[in-house]
Amino acid sequence: xxxxxxxxxxxxxxxxxxxxxxxxxxxxxxxxxxxxxxxxxxxxxxxxxxxxxxxxxxxxxxxxxxxxxxxxxxxxxxxxxxxxxxxxxxxxxxxxxxxxxxxxxxxxxxxxxxxxxxxxxxxxxxxxxxxxxxxxxxxxxxxxxxxxxxxxxxxxxxxxxxxxxxxxxxxxxxxxxxxxxxxxxxxxxxxxxxxxxxxxxxxxxxxxxxxxx
Amino acid sequence: xxxxxxxxxxxxxxxxxxxxxxxxxxxxxxxxxxxxxxxxxxxxxxxxxxxxxxxxxxxxxxxxxxxxxxxxxxxxxxxxxxxxxxxxxxxxxxxxxxxxx
Numbered sequence: 664x665x666x667x668x669x670x671x672x673x674x675x676x677x678x679x680x681x682x683x684x685x686x687x688x689x690x691x692x693x694x695x696x697x698x699x700x701x702x703x704x705x706x707x708x709x710x711x712x713x714x715x716x717x718x719x720x721x722x723x724x725x726x727x728x729x730x731x732x733x734x735x736x737x738x739x740x741x742x743x744x745x746x747x748x749x750x751x752x753x754x755x756x757x758x759x760x761x762x763x764x765x766x767x768x769x770x771x772x773x774x775x776x777x778x779x780x781x782x783x784x785x786x787x788x789x790x791x792x793x794x795x796x797x798x799x800x801x802x803x804x805x806x807x808x809x810x811x812x813x814x815x816x817x818x819x820x821x822x823x824x825x826x827x828x829x830x831x832x833x834x835x836x837x838x839x840x841x842x843x844x845x846x847x848x849x850x851x852x853x854x855x856x857x858x859x860x861x862x863x864x865x866x867x868x869x870x871x872x873x874x875x876x
Numbered sequence: 877x878x879x880x881x882x883x884x885x886x887x888x889x890x891x892x893x894x895x896x897x898x899x900x901x902x903x904x905x906x907x908x909x910x911x912x913x914x915x916x917x918x919x920x921x922x923x924x925x926x927x928x929x930x931x932x933x934x935x936x937x938x939x940x941x942x943x944x945x946x947x948x949x950x951x952x953x954x955x956x957x958x959x960x961x962x963x964x965x966x967x968x969x970x971x972x973x974x975x976x977x
């Protein structure tokens with residue numbers, strides 16, 4: 664309970680505050696629900712994409728290994744440095760309840776043929792294709808993972824706020840308002856008694872005066 | 877914007893095939909240096925980091941994931957495949973917000 668003087672003006676301002684707190688609680692509750700829904704949706708997608716990336720990556724490494732076995736690492740490095748592919752990344756933003764989330768768009772600019780067909784292994788082509796596939800899904804995965812992290816953080820914050828309002832601020836205000844109300848009523852009753860006593864006394868005085876006359 | 881990869885030799889070589897630059901990192905010091913170098917280049921939009929490398933410099937990575945807008949950081953399993961001990965996304969979210977999804 665707050666330590667305030669039990670006056671009417673205090674009560675009115677506290678009541679307004681209480682109304683505001685309740686409104687805030689309602690809004691935050693809605694925000695939390697929306698965020699959690701979005702989060703669920705994203706997690707679903709992310710799990711899906713993660714599996715995809717893992718599968719593609721495993722395949723990519725497997726083919727890479729064959730390529731290395733076939734041609735040797737050094738040769739492969741030479742080939743890799745000659746490859747002319749540019750992976751372009753466009754990152755934009757979208758906002759959910761004020762939380763900025765990234766949106767990733769990957770495009771490739773490639774200029775085949777990348778290397779001489781002589782002396783390079785079939786596995787090189789294969790591995791290149793696999794890694795390209797990995798990168799394609801990777802952008803989306805990055806977007807989802809980062810979005811989830813940020814959303815989860817925001818949800819946590821919102822839950823904290825909701826709980827603080829629900830468990831502390833609102834009951835506290837309610838209690839204070841009730842206390843002031845009680846005190847005011849008590850005062851009123853006191854006043855009534857006081858008035859009655861004064862009236863009785865006055866009456867008595869008047870009687871005495873009239874008796875004297 | 878571009879990708880950048882930090883991982884072991886195979887990862888760097890593999891992603892090198894599709895024109896993604898990267899740095900090899902096998903010790904925490906190397907990892908930190910590579911991460912720093914990646915952050916300094918403003919043209920890098922997504923850093924692909926192998927999970928065991930990320931584990932070496934976990935606090936630094938986490939700080940960037942949660943606070944900075946750019947670059948985005950994504951952790952991927954390495955050549956040996958996924959570590960079954962690693963918590964899934966779902967578990968991670970549950971831990972983070974303490975609610976069950």
